[in-house]
Amino acid sequence: MADKILDVYGMSCAACAKTIERVTGKLDGVNEANVNFAAEKLSISFDDSKVSLLDIEKAVEKAGYKALDETQKSEDDKNKKQKEIQELKNRFIMSALFAVPLLIIAMGPMIIESLGSMLPEIIDPMIHTKSYALIQLVLVVPVILIGRKYFSIGFKSLFRGNPNMDSLIAIGTSAAFLYSTASAVLTIMDGKSHHMYFESAGVILTLITLGKYFEVLAKGKTSEAIKKLMELAPKTARIMRNGTEVEVDIDEVEIGDIIYVKPGEKIPVDGEIVQGITSIDESMLTGESIPVEKNIGDPVIGASINKNGFIKYRAAKIGKDTVLGQIIKLVEEAQGSKAPIEKLADIIAGYFVPVVIVLAFISSIGWYLYGESFVFAVTIFISVLVIACPCALGLATPTAIMVGTGKGAEYGVLIKSGIALESAHSIKTIVLDKTGTITDGKPKVTDIKTVDSIDENYLLKIAASCEKASEHPLGEAIVRESENRKLECEKVNYFRAIPGHGIEAKIKDKNILMGNAKLMHQNNVNLKYMEGMSHDMASKGKTPMYVAIDGEIAGIIAVADTVKKNSRQAIEKLHSMGIEVVMITGDNKRTADAIAKYVGVDKTLAEVLPQDKANEVKKLQAENRKVAMVGDGINDAPALAQADVGMAIGLGTDVAIESADIVLMKSDLMDVVTAIDLSKKTIKNIKENLFWAFGYNSLGIPVAMGVLFIFGGPLLNPMIAALAMSFSSVSVLLNALRLKKFKPN
Numbered sequence: 001m002a003d004k005i006l007d008v009y010g011m012s013c014a015a016c017a018k019t020i021e022r023v024t025g026k027l028d029g030v031n032e033a034n035v036n037f038a039a040e041k042l043s044i045s046f047d048d049s050k051v052s053l054l055d056i057e058k059a060v061e062k063a064g065y066k067a068l069d070e071t072q073k074s075e076d077d078k079n080k081k082q083k084e085i086q087e088l089k090n091r092f093i094m095s096a097l098f099a100v101p102l103l104i105i106a107m108g109p110m111i112i113e114s115l116g117s118m119l120p121e122i123i124d125p126m127i128h129t130k131s132y133a134l135i136q137l138v139l140v141v142p143v144i145l146i147g148r149k150y151f152s153i154g155f156k157s158l159f160r161g162n163p164n165m166d167s168l169i170a171i172g173t174s175a176a177f178l179y180s181t182a183s184a185v186l187t188i189m190d191g192k193s194h195h196m197y198f199e200s201a202g203v204i205l206t207l208i209t210l211g212k213y214f215e216v217l218a219k220g221k222t223s224e225a226i227k228k229l230m231e232l233a234p235k236t237a238r239i240m241r242n243g244t245e246v247e248v249d250i251d252e253v254e255i256g257d258i259i260y261v262k263p264g265e266k267i268p269v270d271g272e273i274v275q276g277i278t279s280i281d282e283s284m285l286t287g288e289s290i291p292v293e294k295n296i297g298d299p300v301i302g303a304s305i306n307k308n309g310f311i312k313y314r315a316a317k318i319g320k321d322t323v324l325g326q327i328i329k330l331v332e333e334a335q336g337s338k339a340p341i342e343k344l345a346d347i348i349a350g351y352f353v354p355v356v357i358v359l360a361f362i363s364s365i366g367w368y369l370y371g372e373s374f375v376f377a378v379t380i381f382i383s384v385l386v387i388a389c390p391c392a393l394g395l396a397t398p399t400a401i402m403v404g405t406g407k408g409a410e411y412g413v414l415i416k417s418g419i420a421l422e423s424a425h426s427i428k429t430i431v432l433d434k435t436g437t438i439t440d441g442k443p444k445v446t447d448i449k450t451v452d453s454i455d456e457n458y459l460l461k462i463a464a465s466c467e468k469a470s471e472h473p474l475g476e477a478i479v480r481e482s483e484n485r486k487l488e489c490e491k492v493n494y495f496r497a498i499p500g501h502g503i504e505a506k507i508k509d510k511n512i513l514m515g516n517a518k519l520m521h522q523n524n525v526n527l528k529y530m531e532g533m534s535h536d537m538a539s540k541g542k543t544p545m546y547v548a549i550d551g552e553i554a555g556i557i558a559v560a561d562t563v564k565k566n567s568r569q570a571i572e573k574l575h576s577m578g579i580e581v582v583m584i585t586g587d588n589k590r591t592a593d594a595i596a597k598y599v600g601v602d603k604t605l606a607e608v609l610p611q612d613k614a615n616e617v618k619k620l621q622a623e624n625r626k627v628a629m630v631g632d633g634i635n636d637a638p639a640l641a642q643a644d645v646g647m648a649i650g651l652g653t654d655v656a657i658e659s660a661d662i663v664l665m666k667s668d669l670m671d672v673v674t675a676i677d678l679s680k681k682t683i684k685n686i687k688e689n690l691f692w693a694f695g696y697n698s699l700g701i702p703v704a705m706g707v708l709f710i711f712g713g714p715l716l717n718p719m720i721a722a723l724a725m726s727f728s729s730v731s732v733l734l735n736a737l738r739l740k741k742f743k744p745n
Contacts, residue, residue, distance in 0.1 A: 006056075013166075015162070015163065015164040015394075019162040021034065021035050024042065026059075027056065030046045032044070037398055042060070091209050095202070099205075099206040102136060102143070102198060144205070154166030154168070163353040168356060169208055172382045173205055176198075197379075197382070200718040204722040207719070210726060211725065219733065254318065256314060259314075262306070267280065269302040270300065270302050274312050277311075278309030301322075334401070364380045364384075387700045404681075411674055424645050428578075428580065430627075430630060431583075432571075433639075434583055435586075435587070438563060439564060441561060449558075462512060463478050464482030464487065501518055501519040501522075530553055541598075545559065568598070570669035577677075582601065584613055589607060627643050627644050632667070636659075638659075647675065649667055650667035697728075
């Protein structure tokens with residue numbers, strides 16, 4: 001099985017996207033094909049033993065388009081978007097140079113006559129009828145030639161049985177041009193003035209080109225997120241080759257290369273420090289504003305910034321395998337995916353163009369049979385074809401998804417698909433794993449209580465000296481706290497672990513006991529008032545450890561997995577959004593209840609085995625709720641996959657990230673709020689876009705067919721129809737771009 005994302009060239013509307021999906025979907029071995037019209041990408045899943053990438057590309061080419069894999073793109077292909085923008089701009093300017101005088105000449109007699117002024121004789125149809133017709137013909141031909149792409153693509157698609165927006169424009173303007181040319185020939189032959197539509201053909205093509213120019217500009221802004229991410233990566237790296245330090249292109253870096261990075265420089269690729277100490281700003285990737293201290297053996301992420309130390313590190317991941325490469329891949333896949341809400345627009349777009357062509361013929365023939373003139377019928381025919389364009393429908397959903405997923409990436413929220421983006425807005429219950437999600441996942445020393453005669457740091461030093469020989473996670477927390485306080489550990493002469501109770505050790509001539517109350521009672525240690533303190537600590541979810549020296553109680557050190565600073569606030573925010581919050585953990589009920597009470601969750605599921613987490617999610621779903629699961633470990637992967645929306649918090653594990661629909665790059669629960677809020681705003685934007693797109697066509701087509709004229713209103717001018725059609729696509733894009741103002745709540 002293979003999954004590929006191909007760049008598609010030559011699409012003009014949503015009908016084109018539907019055609020490509022249809023022709024590639026028919027190929028034997030293709031499981032799924034989705035075309036994102038706004039992103040101009042084909043996401044395709046296929047069995048490479050049955051169908052090759054070349055077969056897919058040939059099928060797309062046969063349909064009249066071009067599809068290229070990233071590896072096949074030349075420099076020209078990579079700069080195609082910029083060239084397209086410049087080409088459309090030039091085409092508009094050149095067309096306008098001929099279309100504006102054409103419009104003035106064609107409409108001039110009407111305007112000037114109403115003002116009571118005299119026309120220049122050469123363009124006065126009453127005096128120089130032949131030259132009036134000939135000048136218009138001469139002016140419209142360059143506009144037709146400049147806009148020849150609409151005709152070549154439009155008629156080609158029509159004859160292949162896959163009519164698109166270009167087909168509508170080609171038929172409409174061809175009808176206007178051919179009818180007007182025949183009228184011009186008659187005018188020249190008999191000297192009588194016949195009705196001509198040259199200005200409609202010229203101005204329609206010019207306005208369509210202007211609309212396309214604005215559309216391409218706006219579409220470029222929707223994909224800025226990918227460009228910004230790509231710009232994060234440095235272009236070169238300094239490495240050691242054959243004993244010499246050389247600067248090479250980033251693409252030439254190989255796994256295992258030793259890379260040199262000075263203060264203030266960007267880290268070229270992912271790796272591990274082999275020399276030096278520094279702090280690294282990873283905010284552009286993780287959103288974490290505080291620089292992270294790095295020592296020998298610590299990992300570094302490509303595109304992060306080395307703040308204050310010179311380091312050497314070994315390249316571990318390059319190219320698309322780096323963290324930045326994976327993020328770019330996730331965002332690209334998300335922007336190329338489809339949300340369920342898009343299916344309705346896709347179905348309509350697929351049938352839209354053929355239906356419009358039929359409506360144009362029926363309405364024009366109907367008016368002619370009703371007794372209106374041939375000129376009137378042609379006006380109706382052109383107006384219906386030109387005003388009805390499925391572009392707005394095709395752009396409504398993908399543009400919003402592109403901006404939404406891009407905006408998410410900017411804040412460290414990686415939404416992997418349009419389905420995940422849409423599903424997140426309707427979440428009613430969120431299941432939060434406790435360890436590493438609500439809490440830090442690393443035990444910390446929270447309390448040190450001593451008897452009157454003993455110093456706090458002395459007790460900690462004695463405890464850390466003993467625990468250095470232990471591998472228990474709680475012991476590691478004590479050692480870590482001692483190191484943070486820069487305390488020197490004592491030499492341990494004797495050490496013995498007592499399973500289920502604690503440890504026994506000897507430092508110099510002192511006998512040390514560390515552990516639970518049972519250990520103390522077995523050794524006849526009087527706990528005095530310390531027992532009350534211990535119970536109080538335990539009720540708050542902490543693990544208290546008694547320390548006794550030479551048979552006398554010396555104090556208590558309490559260790560706990562501390563709650564992250566934003567967990568409580570995030571849960572309050574989720575409650576304010578009407579979402580129920582459930583905490584799930586393998587911890588004992590007392591510890592779980594203490595954490596749950598502090599952070600304010602609605603329900604606690606304690607003592608749940610890793611393999612049972614997915615079943616608990618299933619039970620909640622059975623209550624007809626949309627459930628999201630947030631976790632960070634390997635044991636969370638089945639639950640993340642089971643949930644309607646799985647969210648992997650922090651960089652977590654590869655398995656958790658693979659199983660999740662949304663990856664939250666910071667280890668901060670506030671990003672869960674950001675993901676849901678972004679989803680709600682994106683879906684609202686999509687609904688607005690679809691409303692305007694459907695509304696525009698629902699109103700525009702009947703007006704073009706002459707409904708207003710029946711009730712004494714005006715007949716729609718084809719030029720106004722062209723302007724309205726261009727505006728509809730641009731307005732949908734501009735509305736989607738409003739999402740760029742999104743900021744986390």
